[in-house]
Amino acid sequence: MSGHLLTLGELGTEGITELLSLTDRFVEVGQRPIPKVPALRGRTVATLFFEESTRTRLAFETAAKRLSADVLTFSASSSSLAKGESLRDTVETIDAMGVDAMVVRHRSSGVPAQVARWVGDGVSVLNGGDGWHAHPTQGLQDAYTLWRHFCPMPDGLPGTVAPDVPTLAGRRVAIVGDIVHSRVARSDIEAYTALGASIVLVAPPTLLPVQPREWIDGWLPPDDAKRVEITHHFDDVLDELDVVGLLRCQRERMIDGLIGSIPEYVARYGLTFERAHRLRRRAVVTHPGPMNRGIEIAGDTAEDLAADGRLLVTRQVTHGVAVRMAALFRLVGSGTALGADERD
Structure with missing residues (x-):
């Protein structure tokens, strides 16, 4: 280093x-x-x-x-x-x-x-x-949280380095929301792809770089960039996800006209009760905080996922x-x- x-x-x-x-x-x-x-x-x-x-x-x-x-x-x-x-x-x-x-x-x-x-x-x-x-440290903490969720430390051996190497290989991760203005999104993408995960960026065109494919190819190593996809349709990828990484929806983006309204954003990109129930049984949700309950994630949905150990915010x-x-x-x-x- x-x-x-x-x-x-x-x-x-x-x-x-x-x-x-x-x-x-x-x-x-x-x-x-x-x-x-x-x-x-x-x-x-x-x-x-x-x-x-x-x-x-x-x-x-x-x-x-x-x-x-x-x-x-x-x-x-x-x-x-x-x-x-x-x-x-x-x-x-x-x-x-x-x-x-x-x-x-x-x-x-x-x-x-x-x-x-x-x-x-x-x-x-x-x-x-x-x-x-x-x-970068947010990206590291998010990657560590996911690695240790999917590959927990051996029981009864606190402080012992587990035999597994840090990896997210085979995991499918969605990063949802304001990609273009998010330093968290960029560092998470770097960390997750370095560990072998495949990424799908989910956002309206106004919250993505103007040329998102060129943006990704411009700063990620080629092999990592190949593992990143882009979609404007959250519902199309729900069934295939291991991780939903929600980003904070900033109200100033509405003032700038980048999203139409809160109800419109929620309808297309919010993790609603219905969407949460379409996720894989063991899929988990992350968020860098603070969460806007009722926007990025429905309040009751957050509580339900936390009770099931699938909302990883406090572990992050x-x-x-x-x-x-x-x-x-x-x-x-x-x-x-x-x-x-x-x-x-």
């Missing part, structure tokens, strides 16, 4: 599977009475969120603290940016404080990559989500901490202090 985590495409299949396998170890750490290891003791992680977030920020900060790192939390609204300081000056100021890693989230695509060019050689930059571009959140522990450990850790005898 490189010194940064900016996109999953830069990791490739080997890097993705390495991080997912390492995540197993940190899932076990999270199950301990004291869920903490000294792997990053003496290291400092700064979270620079120029765009608001609850799940991603808390997951990164929890992960860093469980690794015994010191955490600096940057708030754009109360920083010198409000006084006219440039982004570069802010980054270089924080770099000068001697941090070891920066987690950067920004509404503009490419900002984490630019930050990586500004910081010193000893600082790792992790992309916490940038514009419509990428959200739980695994998100372990995935971010794995990423921080691999980038800035010492490679030691993971054993049960090293607990704080």
Whole structure:
């Protein structure tokens, strides 16, 4: 792995599977009475969120603290940016404080990559989500959640690396909703295809890139791109799915005229009671959160699927901490202090 985590495409299949396998170890750490290891003791992680977030920020900060790192939390609204300081000056100021890693989230695509060019050689930059571009740790947590749902750890062996290699081979995954504006969609596509899944993108033409086939072929490896299909008709693929990955329907898209209305969107792309009952018996549903109940998924349907263990949203959140522990450990850790005898 490189010194940064900016996109999953830069990791490739080997890097993705390495991080997912390492995540197993940190899932076990999270199950301990004291869920903490000294792997990053003496290291400092700064979270620079120029765009608001609850799940991603808390997951990164929890992960860093469980690794015994010191955490600096940057708030754009109360920083010198409000006084006219440039982004570069802010980054270089924080770099000068001697941090070891920066987690950067920004509404503009490419900002984490630019930050990586500004910081010193000893600082790792992790992309916490940038514009419509990428959200690599979300893609990792979603892939890990699906892998461990379909290939669970052996009972009675917490913390033991299972004999299976991370894979989604043979699984059929639909990603439904606002594809073109979703950094989650792009990172999920990278992660799932790298692990061998076949993907079908389900969306109206207005929520897909103008030339979706060229878009896919332009950034995915050729063998992975072949496993991605596109349809405007959710009902046509329901019966063949193992996973339904719902994306948040943003109300501003209605203002922009990209979707006609909420009832129209629900009628064509919502996971309604009727559609849920057409799914395969063991098909599961994911969502990056927060869910708009009654839009992406019917409220009663969400409750029913959760009761059956088929709505994986809370597991995605739980695994998100372990995935971010794995990423921080691999980038800035010492490679030691993971054993049960090293607990704080």
